[in-house]
Amino acid sequence: MRKRATAGPRGSAGGRRPDSHVPVLDGVRGLAIILVLFVHFIGDAQPYNAFERLLMKASNYGVYGVDLFFVLSGYLITGILYDSRGSSHYFRNFYMRRILRIFPLYYAVLFVLFFVLPLAGPLYPAALEESSRHQPWIWPYGVNLFIAQRGSWALPYVSHFWSLAVEEHFYLLWPVVVGIASRNTLLKICAGCALFSLVLRMALSFAGLNEISTQVLTPCRLDALCIGGFLAVASRSDARERLARMARPATLLFAAAILVFSTWTAATHSLLAVFHPIRGFVVALFFGALLIVCVNAEPGDRIARIFGHRAMRFFGKYSYGIYVFHGIIAYALGDYQTENIVAAWVGSHLGAVLLQAAVGVTLSIAVSVLSYEWFEKRFLRLKRWFGEESPAMGQPVAPQVEANPVRIS
Numbered sequence: 001m002r003k004r005a006t007a008g009p010r011g012s013a014g015g016r017r018p019d020s021h022v023p024v025l026d027g028v029r030g031l032a033i034i035l036v037l038f039v040h041f042i043g044d045a046q047p048y049n050a051f052e053r054l055l056m057k058a059s060n061y062g063v064y065g066v067d068l069f070f071v072l073s074g075y076l077i078t079g080i081l082y083d084s085r086g087s088s089h090y091f092r093n094f095y096m097r098r099i100l101r102i103f104p105l106y107y108a109v110l111f112v113l114f115f116v117l118p119l120a121g122p123l124y125p126a127a128l129e130e131s132s133r134h135q136p137w138i139w140p141y142g143v144n145l146f147i148a149q150r151g152s153w154a155l156p157y158v159s160h161f162w163s164l165a166v167e168e169h170f171y172l173l174w175p176v177v178v179g180i181a182s183r184n185t186l187l188k189i190c191a192g193c194a195l196f197s198l199v200l201r202m203a204l205s206f207a208g209l210n211e212i213s214t215q216v217l218t219p220c221r222l223d224a225l226c227i228g229g230f231l232a233v234a235s236r237s238d239a240r241e242r243l244a245r246m247a248r249p250a251t252l253l254f255a256a257a258i259l260v261f262s263t264w265t266a267a268t269h270s271l272l273a274v275f276h277p278i279r280g281f282v283v284a285l286f287f288g289a290l291l292i293v294c295v296n297a298e299p300g301d302r303i304a305r306i307f308g309h310r311a312m313r314f315f316g317k318y319s320y321g322i323y324v325f326h327g328i329i330a331y332a333l334g335d336y337q338t339e340n341i342v343a344a345w346v347g348s349h350l351g352a353v354l355l356q357a358a359v360g361v362t363l364s365i366a367v368s369v370l371s372y373e374w375f376e377k378r379f380l381r382l383k384r385w386f387g388e389e390s391p392a393m394g395q396p397v398a399p400q401v402e403a404n405p406v407r408i409s
Helices: 023-043 050-083 090-123 126-131 143-150 157-179 181-208 211-216 218-234 242-269 274-295 302-307 310-317 319-335 339-347 348-385
Strands: none
Touching: 023 050, 023 274, 023 302, 023 319, 023 348, 050 090, 050 157, 050 218, 050 274, 050 348, 090 126, 090 157, 090 218, 090 319, 090 348, 143 157, 143 211, 157 181, 157 211, 157 218, 157 319, 181 211, 181 218, 181 274, 211 218, 218 242, 218 274, 242 274, 274 302, 310 319, 319 339, 319 348, 339 348
């Protein structure tokens, strides 16, 4: 019998070689950024007929790309930390590698937005001035806290940085948890935090807190992050094979549950405070199961071919930059109402939406590639001084994008 080739994580029995890599994880990340591109370049458009309402409604379900990003981040970051426990400079290496990956682009973009663009005089976007007044929240990764306080996407051009704040809060505390907890204790912590996050979202919803706030607060997003973390630890235990066997049927089960919850809430508009948080939790479980399917897929498997495809991996490689720049570009297009201008030019509103989306995505990719190749790589090269990441981690984890839960029922 031919021995099955799996892409199991390093650090587990039968794990991968230290110099190996799991290309499909780049493709999974690619799927996440593609989903969120649909949200801001099509889902945020104003519909004018039944077909456009359907198209934009479907595109808005791309907000679940943020859940995929969080599950993937929890899986990869927990794996990095778990595999390096007990190593010298455990904390220093982890924090420095995250800093070198995340900080340079984030702070460079803020510098351009708040210190360079104001020099443009009349070309300076008036809406950006509102965000400029609240810089003390933005620079120290407090965007999600400010948005939750206001209950709205109150920071023009940078509201989508809320998820970066969630990730940074997670990075700050999680190394301590992983570093001191035993494997079984860590599994219990992951499960407990995930359930706590679900219950917290439901409780806050019943208490009358608006849905945007419950979507952006860090404790409310621990379910997706900790589901990923749970799977990373479980994949490094004796449960690995059983987990792999259960993953495919689990994806079908969770997909069916998502469909039921979505149909129910769309048809009845009742008990949204219950069903929206539960649906989000099930979405995270679905993506977790999908992640395990991808990691354990044989090379010739259809899902391995899909997520290992060069195009999907391309989007995954540049997903961080695409995330950062696409939110700014999409907001600018809406700020200057280019959708209506293009519609008058081409004679079709739908054509204008699709053309604008194509231009926005192309521009986002182009700027992201230039940023990565000419700027970010200079910092990434410094990571060699701070140990090596687990090979299953692949390219750096991309942060997520602004969700728009209010528009999804």
